[in-house]
Amino acid sequence: xxxxxxxxxxGVSLVLDFRGPSLPAVVHWGEALGDLGPEELAEVALxxxxxxIGFSADTPVRVSILPEQSAGWLGHxxxxxxxxxxxxxxxxxxxxxxxxxxxxxxxxxxxxAGLELVIEIELHPAGVLRARARLxxxxxxxxxxxxxxxxxPVPAExxxxxxxxxxxxxxxxxxxxxxxxxxxxxxxxTGRTGYDSAYLLCAGTAGFGNRHGRVxxxxxxxxxNSRTVAERNYHGHxxxxxxxxxxxxxxxxxxxxxxxxPWVFAAFGAHGLDSVSERFHSYMRSRPGHPTRPRPxxxxxxxxxxxxxxxxxxxxxxxxxxxxxxxxxxLDDGWFGSRRDDTSGLGDWTVSPDVWPDGLDPLISVxxxxxxxxxxxxxxxxxxxxxDLARAHPDWIMAAGDRLPPTARSxxxxxxxxxxAWVYVRDRLDALLSDHDIGYLKWDHNRDLVDAGHPGSGxxxxxxxxxxxYRLLDELRARHPGVEIESCxxxxxxxxxxxxxxxxxIWASDCIDAHERVAIQRWTSLLVPLxxxxxxxxxxRSHTTHRDLPLDMRxxxxxxxxxxxxxxxxxxxxxxxxRLGEWVxxxxxxxxxxxxxxxxxxxxxxxxxxxxGVVSESDALFAVTATATSEAYPPGAVxxxxxxxxxxYHVRPQPPGDVPDGNAxxxxxxxxxxxxxxxxxxxxxxxxxxxxxxxxxPDRVLLVRATPAGAx
Numbered sequence: 154x155x156x157x158x159x160x161x162x163x164g165v166s167l168v169l170d171f172r173g174p175s176l177p178a179v180v181h182w183g184e185a186l187g188d189l190g191p192e193e194l195a196e197v198a199l200x201x202x203x204x205x206i207g208f209s210a211d212t213p214v215r216v217s218i219l220p221e222q223s224a225g226w227l228g229h230x231x232x233x234x235x236x237x238x239x240x241x242x243x244x245x246x247x248x249x250x251x252x253x254x255x256x257x258x259x260x261x262x263x264x265x266a267g268l269e270l271v272i273e274i275e276l277h278p279a280g281v282l283r284a285r286a287r288l289x290x291x292x293x294x295x296x297x298x299x300x301x302x303x304x305x306p307v308p309a310e311x312x313x314x315x316x317x318x319x320x321x322x323x324x325x326x327x328x329x330x331x332x333x334x335x336x337x338x339x340x341x342x343t344g345r346t347g348y349d350s351a352y353l354l355c356a357g358t359a360g361f362g363n364r365h366g367r368v369x370x371x372x373x374x375x376x377x378n379s380r381t382v383a384e385r386n387y388h389g390h391x392x393x394x395x396x397x398x399x400x401x402x403x404x405x406x407x408x409x410x411x412x413x414x415p416w417v418f419a420a421f422g423a424h425g426l427d428s429v430s431e432r433f434h435s436y437m438r439s440r441p442g443h444p445t446r447p448r449p450x451x452x453x454x455x456x457x458x459x460x461x462x463x464x465x466x467x468x469x470x471x472x473x474x475x476x477x478x479x480x481x482x483x484l485d486d487g488w489f490g491s492r493r494d495d496t497s498g499l500g501d502w503t504v505s506p507d508v509w510p511d512g513l514d515p516l517i518s519v520x521x522x523x524x525x526x527x528x529x530x531x532x533x534x535x536x537x538x539x540x541d542l543a544r545a546h547p548d549w550i551m552a553a554g555d556r557l558p559p560t561a562r563s564x565x566x567x568x569x570x571x572x573x574a575w576v577y578v579r580d581r582l583d584a585l586l587s588d589h590d591i592g593y594l595k596w597d598h599n600r601d602l603v604d605a606g607h608p609g610s611g612x613x614x615x616x617x618x619x620x621x622x623y624r625l626l627d628e629l630r631a632r633h634p635g636v637e638i639e640s641c642x643x644x645x646x647x648x649x650x651x652x653x654x655x656x657x658x659i660w661a662s663d664c665i666d667a668h669e670r671v672a673i674q675r676w677t678s679l680l681v682p683l684x685x686x687x688x689x690x691x692x693x694r695s696h697t698t699h700r701d702l703p704l705d706m707r708x709x710x711x712x713x714x715x716x717x718x719x720x721x722x723x724x725x726x727x728x729x730x731x732r733l734g735e736w737v738x739x740x741x742x743x744x745x746x747x748x749x750x751x752x753x754x755x756x757x758x759x760x761x762x763x764x765x766g767v768v769s770e771s772d773a774l775f776a777v778t779a780t781a782t783s784e785a786y787p788p789g790a791v792x793x794x795x796x797x798x799x800x801x802y803h804v805r806p807q808p809p810g811d812v813p814d815g816n817a818x819x820x821x822x823x824x825x826x827x828x829x830x831x832x833x834x835x836x837x838x839x840x841x842x843x844x845x846x847x848x849x850x851p852d853r854v855l856l857v858r859a860t861p862a863g864a865x
Contacts, residue, residue, distance in 0.1 A: 157194040158250070158257055161185055163280035163432070165421050169257065170198050174246045175224055176217035176261055176272070179306050182282070183369070183421050203389060216390055218272060218284060218303050221245065228386050229336050229394070232270075233299035236292065240266035267292020267408075272303075279435035282419040283374075290406035298404040302382060303417050304394035307369045311356035311391060314383055315426075317676065318349040322664035322697050324645035325352055325676040332356055332391065337383040340398055344377055344566075344602020344615045345642050346649045351381035353429075353680050354393055361425055363754035364794050368422040370429050371395050372680060374650035375415035377602075377619030393419070400613035418650055426679060427753055427794070434682040434752065437653070444637070444657050447744055448684050449480035449526065450737055451717035453595070456665070456696050458721065460487040460494055462508045466723070468519050473722035475523040477730055478737035482520045483528035483595055488513065490540065496563040499535045500542030502581035517590050528593030529585070533578045534622060535599060536567045542577075549574040551602070551618070554611035558604035562643075566602055569621035570614055579628055586633045596626075596656070598642040626655040639687060648677065653685065658715055660687045665719055666695035667702050667710035668852050671763060671778055674714055675754070683767070684748035688714030690733065692721065702852050704729060708736035709810045709854035713747065713765060713776060716740045735809040746772050753795035755843075759784050762846055768795035773859040774807060779849035792843040796836030796859060803862040804839065805831025810856030813847045823847075827855075833862055 157180070160167040168180040180198045189197065203213050210225030217224070219231030223244035235241040245261035245268070256275035262268070269289040276282050284303050290296040312332050316339060319326040330337070339351035355361075357368040373379045373395030382394040395417040404412050422428030437443060452474035458466060462484075471482050486492065488509065490501030498505075504512050513529075520527045536543050536550060538560065543550065551566040552558060558565065569575045585591065607614045626638065637657040640647050644663035653659065661677045664670065670688065677686055688711045694701050711717070716737070722730065747767050755764030761783045766775035775793060796802060806813075806827055813823055824847050826832045832844075839859070847855060 155191065157191060157198065158252075159186070159189060159194055160256055160274075160276040162276050162278050164423065165276065165280035165282070167274070167276055167282060168194060168197060169274070170215065171247065171250065172198075173215070175215065176219055176221070176245050176247060176270075177259060178215040178217050182305055182419075183308065183367075184423055206388070214388065216304075216306065216392070218274070218305065219245075219270070219286065219301075220304060228388070228390065229302070229382060229384050231304060231394075232288070232301050234297055236267060236290075236296045237294050240268070240296065243268060245270050268296065277436050277439070279439065280420065280432045281436040283416045284419075285414045285416045287411055287413045288406070289411040290408055293408050296406040297402070298399060298406065298412055300380065300396055300399055301412070301414050302380065302394045302396035303414065304382070304384075304392040305369075305371065305419050306390065306392045307356045309389065309391060310358050310367065311369060312359045313357055313361065315355040315357065316381070317352040320348050321644055321646070322662060323669065324348050324648075324662045324673055326672070327676055332383065332385055334385050334387065339381045341379045342398060343646070344605050344618070345598060346376050346379070346647045346652070348644075348646050350379065350649075352648070352676075354381045354383060354395075355426070355429070356383060356391070356393055362756045363427050364425045364756050366425050368426055368429050369393065370420055370422075372418040372650060373397075373415055374418055375619070376622070376647055376649055376652045377615045379415070397616065400615060403613040403616050415651060430679050431751055433680050437682050437685070438749070440654075442654075444684060447741070448715045448748060450478055450740065451481045451483060451528075451687070451689070451715070452479040452722075453483045453485055453689065453717055453719045455485035455530075456691060456719040456721075460492070462487050464509075464515055467516055469723045470721065471516075471520050471523055471525070473725070473730065474718065475525060477718070477722065477734040478741065479525055479718060481526040481528055481593060483530065483593060484513075484516065485530040485595065486532075486597075488529070497537050497539035499532055499537040499564055500540040500567065502531065502533070502578075502585065513589055521590060526592040527590060528595060529591050530595045530597060531582065532597040532599060533582060533625070534567055534569060534618075535564045537564050539563070546574070548608050550608060551605045551614060552608045552611070553604040553606035553613075556604070561600035561603070564600055566600070566605055566618070568607060568614065568618070569625060570607060570617035575621055575625060579625060582629055583632055586629070586636055591636065593637045593639070595639045595641055595660075598647055600643070623651070623655065630655065645673070645677065648681065650680070653681065658685050658687050661714070664695070664697045665689045665691040666698040666700050667691070667707045668700055668780055669698065670710050671780055674710070675763070675765065678752060682748070683714050683752065686714040687717055688712075689717035689719040690736070691719055703814070704732055705810060705812060705814070706852050706854050708733060709776065709856065710778070712736065712740045712743070716744075732809065739807070739809060743772075743774055746774060751795055755791050755794055757791050759788055759846075761851070762788060762791070764791055764793070766793065766795060770797075771861065773802070775857040775859070776810070777846060777849075777855045777857065779851055779853050781851050783848065787848050788846040790843040790845045792841060793839040793857070793859070796839050797861075798835065798837035798840060800836050801833055801862045802836060802839065802859040803831060803833055804844070804857060804859045805829060807856035807858040810854060813855060814850055814853050
């Protein structure tokens with residue numbers, strides 16, 4: 154076995170030190186080191202080895218990807234657990250290392266504790282690192298696992314942390330803190346990814362931004378309870394880590410039993426947050442199952458009709474949707490059982506004869522004849538106490554012992570770890586997809602998991618429930634490979650890379666107010682590429698905020714994702730329908746660019762403005778968005794990033810987002826460059842001197858197109 158393993162891809166290096174019998178230490182994770190031989194790697198390790206301080210150990214403390222106290226480490230342990238009160242401290246010895254195309258598989262044993270550990274470490278071609286571990290009990294008794302957390306070191310220059318908080322209608326709200334001494338633990342106990350999950354925990358150099366500063370980020374890819382950790386201690390060690398948050402007694406390993414952690418994803422960016430995003434987006438787009446066909450324009454019925462399901466009304470809505478260019482029509486909640494409002498019917502996945510006496514096929518035929526796909530809303534993991542299923546199987550409701558959890562949204566959680574419940578849901582959804590021409594499921598999940606135990610035993614069940622949902626999605630995808638699935642969780646409550654391994658889109662938020670969506674979509678796209686982020690044009694007055702916004706702002710924000718419409722178009726004016734049709738036509742023209750190009754963001758000093766763009770070799774589109782009045786009047790210039798510095802570009806306004814709806818324009822004094830003729834500038838000039846921003850009213854968006862006009 155070699156003393157060192159050096160993984161390198163896309164400008165990133167990971168160096169693992171296998172000297173000695175213990176688990177490998179991470180010598181370096183960050184910018185590529187070049188083609189180094191064994192002797193040079195040894196010199197790197199020598200140059201970065203810590204000085205022994207003699208209080209915890211007389212030798213240098215080598216901190217592995219799974220830190221152990223037995224190695225002298227007194228910080229946050231990678232593994233916490235015990236075998237009926239013993240074996241609480243592990244001391245793994247490496248017994249084998251297998252190389253793979255992407256990385257290594259390390260096998261470690263602790264014969265005293267009776268544990269086997271297998272750690273997989275991969276560095277993908279995009280420079281994204283991921284790791285997970287499998288722990289197996291090899292001795293009699295039960296090993297009770299508290300947590301298994303994998304860590305990656307970051308350098309001392311990382312002085313700031315960025316992670317996320319939020320709530321329903323305001324998901325993924327960024328927050329910055331100093332990376333100070335101590336342990337910062339972000340725990341999610343909601344039973345789903347959560348509105349306020351850390352999402353992507355980033356450590357960076359002082360003041361890092363969209364396009365500057367060095368950044369290291371980790372994401373815990375799990376759709377249940379999770380924990381994400383940042384630690385800096387007096388030993389001079391700083392690290393980011395992640396893993397599953399286990400409830401008491403949730404994982405007890407008898408002899409031969411195993412537990413596997415979620416994948417922990419990590420990325421290094423040498424040039425700000427955009428370089429981290431580019432790695433994650435490239436990784437996502439390289440997956441074999443990543444959607445490749447053009448993302449169809451969606452019309453969703455929820456904010457248009459809510460529970461008012463009527464064939465005549467929905468037929469008119471479908472016709473209006475087809476008129477503006479929609480390609481997929483999704484019937485939301487209210488089509489099944491006794492579901493006339495949100496208090497009953499969940500679990501009874503049969504078409505309601507009261508609302509649909511002839512079934513769903515008449516509406517499906519209308520939609521298909523208009524040239525659109527048909528989609529359907531479901532919430533398979535939940536159950537209303539007022540449902541036929543709950544009355545027949547109260548023992549299928551998750552509970553901590555004999556007491557039921559409090560209801561939320563008048564619903565409880567169906568225990569999908571119960572094989573009978575799992576088969577029931579599988580069979581009902583399979584029948585719906587087999588009996589109807591359905592190309593899309595909007596899969597919702599509308600409550601946190603409170604007191605989520607297995608009825609009867611009362612044992613904690615979030616871990617089991619999460620993996621049962623994964624198996625259910627996998628089974629349905631195998632039976633119906635042509636059906637696309639959206640992950641919705643009362644908005645953006647389940648957004649992570651593991652749910653996205655099984656779905657084709659996430660719903661970023663139930664809030665489709667464009668003012669709020671500017672930030673929600675920007676930070677969601679830090680990890681998730683635009684083609685997977687559902688983004689809808691809402692009604693003139695937002696249903697969730699009661700804010701009135703012009704159509705160009707609503708549509709000009711929604712095109713920066715997977716475009717949809719959630720508005721009763723039968724009430725729109727002919728002028729509004731025509732204008733919306735222009736925006737849909739633009740989306741269809743540029744969706745290939747938006748969904749394959751590189752996402753960039755300008756570092757705009759004025760907090761009233763933001764600059765978002767997508768750049769490819771042959772095209773670029775930017776959005777200048779104002780969400781408040783400018784600090785400067787008129788505002789200054791801003792660099793347009795990401796363009797080839799050696800190429801000349803034709804830069805001009807992009808219709809229909811070309812109306813500079815601001816005071817200066819009202820006075821007839823538009824920006825000199827903001828004309829159909831535009832200007833011709835090099836990518837270097839655009840990325841340094843930039844362009845002067847227009848004076849805009851708040852909640853306005855302008856589009857700017859930049860296409861190559863020749864070499865310089």
